[in-house]
Amino acid sequence: MPAPPAWHKVPPEQVRRFAELATEQVPDIARDILQAMRQEFPNLDLTTDEKGVPKALSAIRLALENFLAQLTTDTERPRELPEVFRDFGRNQALKGRRLDSLQAIYRLNVRLAWRSLAEIGQQVEIPPPAMYELAESAFEYLDELVSHSLHGYAEVAAGRAGERIRRQRLLIDLLLTEHRGDPSAALAERAAAVDWTLPDEVAVAVLLRPAQQLVTPVLGDEVLLDLDGEQPRLVLADPGTPGRIEWLRRAMGGWSGAIGPGVPVTQAATSLHWAAKATRMIQDDLLPRGRLLRCSEHAEALVLLPADRLIDDLARRRLAQLTDVGPEQARRLAETLLAWLQTRGGAPEVAARLGVHPQTVRNRLRQIRDLWGDDLDDPDRRFELELVLRTRRLRGELADPNA
Numbered sequence: 001m002p003a004p005p006a007w008h009k010v011p012p013e014q015v016r017r018f019a020e021l022a023t024e025q026v027p028d029i030a031r032d033i034l035q036a037m038r039q040e041f042p043n044l045d046l047t048t049d050e051k052g053v054p055k056a057l058s059a060i061r062l063a064l065e066n067f068l069a070q071l072t073t074d075t076e077r078p079r080e081l082p083e084v085f086r087d088f089g090r091n092q093a094l095k096g097r098r099l100d101s102l103q104a105i106y107r108l109n110v111r112l113a114w115r116s117l118a119e120i121g122q123q124v125e126i127p128p129p130a131m132y133e134l135a136e137s138a139f140e141y142l143d144e145l146v147s148h149s150l151h152g153y154a155e156v157a158a159g160r161a162g163e164r165i166r167r168q169r170l171l172i173d174l175l176l177t178e179h180r181g182d183p184s185a186a187l188a189e190r191a192a193a194v195d196w197t198l199p200d201e202v203a204v205a206v207l208l209r210p211a212q213q214l215v216t217p218v219l220g221d222e223v224l225l226d227l228d229g230e231q232p233r234l235v236l237a238d239p240g241t242p243g244r245i246e247w248l249r250r251a252m253g254g255w256s257g258a259i260g261p262g263v264p265v266t267q268a269a270t271s272l273h274w275a276a277k278a279t280r281m282i283q284d285d286l287l288p289r290g291r292l293l294r295c296s297e298h299a300e301a302l303v304l305l306p307a308d309r310l311i312d313d314l315a316r317r318r319l320a321q322l323t324d325v326g327p328e329q330a331r332r333l334a335e336t337l338l339a340w341l342q343t344r345g346g347a348p349e350v351a352a353r354l355g356v357h358p359q360t361v362r363n364r365l366r367q368i369r370d371l372w373g374d375d376l377d378d379p380d381r382r383f384e385l386e387l388v389l390r391t392r393r394l395r396g397e398l399a400d401p402n403a
Helices: 006-010 010-041 053-070 080-094 100-123 128-173 184-193 246-251 266-284 295-318 321-325 327-343 347-354 358-375 379-394
Strands: 201-208 224-226 231-236 254-258 292-294
Touching: 010 100, 053 080, 053 100, 080 100, 080 128, 080 184, 080 254, 080 321, 100 128, 100 321, 128 224, 128 231, 128 266, 184 379, 201 266, 201 321, 231 246, 231 254, 246 292, 254 266, 292 295, 295 321, 295 379, 321 327, 327 347, 327 358, 327 379, 347 358, 358 379
Parallel strands: 254 292
Antiparallel strands: 201 231, 201 254, 224 231
16 A cells, blocks of 8 residues: 555655654554444454454554555555454354444444544644545555455355255255154254254245246245255245245246145155156146146146056046047037036036037937946946046146136
8 A cells, every 4th residue: 555645745754753653552542442342342252362462452453553654665465464354354253243243343443543543643743635645545445454354254154154055955855855763853953953943834845947047036934945956945834824835936936846735844755746746747848837836736637647547548448438429529528528527417507617508418418328328327437437537638638618
């Protein structure tokens, strides 16, 4: 830090006198600053060196002496100066102090230091323009020291964040593992390690990364999020709380995926199973993309569509009667049969559901009775018929009157 331009107009002897007087008072100035720090921040925990001297006191002295030395020489920064202030930032982070508290400490220090230097400047009659420029240089010097401390603070903060992420991932892994015994004790221990209150119930989501990179969603303490892997995983505490699922959907705007059913916390792997299954169906375009789906809202598709071979075999046996009619007539009869099975009403109710004339439905129902006969009076056969017909509707082979 070269001396500011206005100092070049100050006689060298006057500058030297200012620097000498200020340097002589550095121990007192530093001591007064440290005392003020302790009064202003009573919870400030200062570390000491091997001689029991507060490291903050040594740092203040070193910073002041270096600042004053550069007024009369081209003295380089002491090599230990950056590390001293990085260490101070590290210690403040380790003690759990907030970043704004660290910056407040520096503001107090420079204010008190400048008050003393201004008094000395008046004593040796340094011109005001020179003192003003010296003040600007002092704040630039302070910014440099602050940057060292912020760097040290950030090192600790990043390390702590990384450690929390690691511990959180261990908790998620344990949560999502199928257990033979009772994992409650182990879960409670790992939850405590990340200050997560272990809930009674959780729901697990599996996410699909969006094509366009999005900002990582900011979620509350109710959520554990593991973004590692091709398909990130999310654990939501107490999903039955009113509005919580909708809040999560809004927070995850732009992400596709599925959230499984709410289950006891020790059975989170079950929720993961359904969420993963639904996510595979999203990838196969069997379920819609673009938002976080609830498995409970798509239970029919989750149960019926993956069982395609079983359903197809059952359909060949239960819908064999349709092979003797044309494709279009087979579709109309299948839609009418499904509507009748779902409503168990007469022709008017079925007609209203299908949007056709009741007489048309009566004609179709007579044909259906001729084709299936007594099977329509058997509860098991009716269930199987509805099962295969619902599956065909989910596949898009039959019209959905609710669509």
